[in-house]
Amino acid sequence: MTNVAGLVKGLHHISLVTSDQELNRRFYTEVMGLRRVKLTVNQDDPFHRHLFYADEKGTTGTAITFFEWPELPRGYVGLGSPHHLSYSVKSVDVLPKWARWLRSNGVNVAGPFPREGRLSLYLRDPDGVLVEITAKNEEGVTSDHLRQQESGEVKEVTADMKLVKFDHASPLSSDSLVTHKFLEKLVGLESFSERENPDQEGTSLVEIGTPDNPGFLKYLTAPSAKTGMVGKGNIHHIAVAVEEDEDQLRIKRSLDDAGIRNSGVIDRFWFRSLYFRDPDYNLLEIATKKPGYGVDEPIEKLGTTLVLPSWLEGTRGKIEAALKETDSKGSKTWPPRYETVPSPPESLHARRIEAA
Ligand SMILES: [Fe+2]
Numbered sequence: 001m002t003n004v005a006g007l008v009k010g011l012h013h014i015s016l017v018t019s020d021q022e023l024n025r026r027f028y029t030e031v032m033g034l035r036r037v038k039l040t041v042n043q044d045d046p047f048h049r050h051l052f053y054a055d056e057k058g059t060t061g062t063a064i065t066f067f068e069w070p071e072l073p074r075g076y077v078g079l080g081s082p083h084h085l086s087y088s089v090k091s092v093d094v095l096p097k098w099a100r101w102l103r104s105n106g107v108n109v110a111g112p113f114p115r116e117g118r119l120s121l122y123l124r125d126p127d128g129v130l131v132e133i134t135a136k137n138e139e140g141v142t143s144d145h146l147r148q149q150e151s152g153e154v155k156e157v158t159a160d161m162k163l164v165k166f167d168h169a170s171p172l173s174s175d176s177l178v179t180h181k182f183l184e185k186l187v188g189l190e191s192f193s194e195r196e197n198p199d200q201e202g203t204s205l206v207e208i209g210t211p212d213n214p215g216f217l218k219y220l221t222a223p224s225a226k227t228g229m230v231g232k233g234n235i236h237h238i239a240v241a242v243e244e245d246e247d248q249l250r251i252k253r254s255l256d257d258a259g260i261r262n263s264g265v266i267d268r269f270w271f272r273s274l275y276f277r278d279p280d281y282n283l284l285e286i287a288t289k290k291p292g293y294g295v296d297e298p299i300e301k302l303g304t305t306l307v308l309p310s311w312l313e314g315t316r317g318k319i320e321a322a323l324k325e326t327d328s329k330g331s332k333t334w335p336p337r338y339e340t341v342p343s344p345p346e347s348l349h350a351r352r353i354e355a356a
Pocket residue numbers: 084085086132168170218346
C-alpha cells in the first residue's frame with residue numbers, strides 16, 4: 001500500500017457555483033475584502049467564466065472560486081453538495097466590526113455562536129452560499145459581550161478585519177467511520193475526532209485533517225443525511241493542497257490501488273489537479289501549491305483581464321461574445337436581496353434553500 005500520510009497540508013481552494021459574475025465580484029471584493037486573482041473560463045466548459053478571489057498574493061488556502069452557470073437550477077445541501085465554508089479572522093475582536101459592516105451592506109448576519117474554543121458569525125452570499133467567519137476565542141469572550149460591541153459605523157474592511165485563510169469546509173457524511181477510514185488510508189488524513197453537533201441533536205461534527213492542521217474538513221454527519229444537488233449557491237468541490245507533483249502522484253497511486261475512480265492529473269496552469277469522490281459522493285481535489293496564480297500575469301495585475309489557456313486563444317472572440325451575451329441577461333440590482341441564515345446555522349434541517 002502506498003504511504004500517503006502527511007502529504008496533504010490543508011485546504012487549497014474551494015469552488016462554488018454563482019449565477020452572476022458581477023454581483024459575485026462586487027460581493028467578494030467590495031463586501032468581503034478579497035481580491036480577484038484570476039478571471040478566466042472553466043477549462044472543462046470554456047463558454048462560462050471561472051472566477052478566483054483570494055488574499056492579495058493569492059496564497060494557498062485563501063482562494064474561493066466560482067463557476068458562472070446562470071442556467072443551472074438552484075441547488076441544495078446534502079450528501080455530495082457540501083453545507084458551508086469557513087474563513088478565519090485574526091481575533092474575536094473584529095467579529096463585531098464584521099457584523100456591523102455586513103449589516104450596513106444589507107447582508108443578514110447571525111451570531112456570534114460559540115464553536116469549541118472559537119466564535120463564529122454566519123452569512124449568505126448573493127447566491128445563498130452559507131459562509132462562516134470564525135476566530136479563536138483564547139480569552140473566553142462571550143457572544144453577548146461581542147454583541148454589545150456592535151455600535152458605530154464601519155466604512156470598509158480594515159486591515160485587522162481581513163479574512164486570513166480558510167478554517168474549514170463542511171461537507172456531509174452519512175457514516176463518520178467510513179469517511180474517516182477512506183480519507184486516512186487513501187489520502188493520508190490521519191487526524192480524526194467526533195463530537196455531538198450542538199446545532200442539531202442526533203448529528204455529529206467530524207473533524208478530519210492532519211496532526212499539524214486538524215479539522216480543515218469538518219463533516220456534518222448523520223446516518224439519515226439525504227442526497228443533495230449541486231447548483232447555484234452551492235459548493236461544487238473542495239480542494240486540498242500538496243507541495244509537489246510527486247506527492248499528488250502518490251495519492252493517485254493510492255486511489256488507483258484501491259480501485260477508486262479518479263480524473264488522473266490535469267494541468268490547470270496555476271496548479272495541477274486530481275479529482276475523485278469520497279464515499280458520500282462529495283467531489284474532492286488534490287491540487288499542487290505550485291506554480292501559483294502569478295505564472296501567467298504579474299502579481300499586481302492578477303485578475304484584471306480575461307486570461308485563457310493557450311489552446312483556447314484561437315477561440316477568444318467566440319468566448320468573449322458568449323460571455324457578453326451572459327452579462328446582458330444578468331441581474332444588475334445592487335445590493336442584492338440577501339437570504340437569512342438558517343437557525344441554528346450548522347443544522348442539516350434547512351436542506352433546500354428557497355430563492356429570495
Ligand atoms: Fe463551520
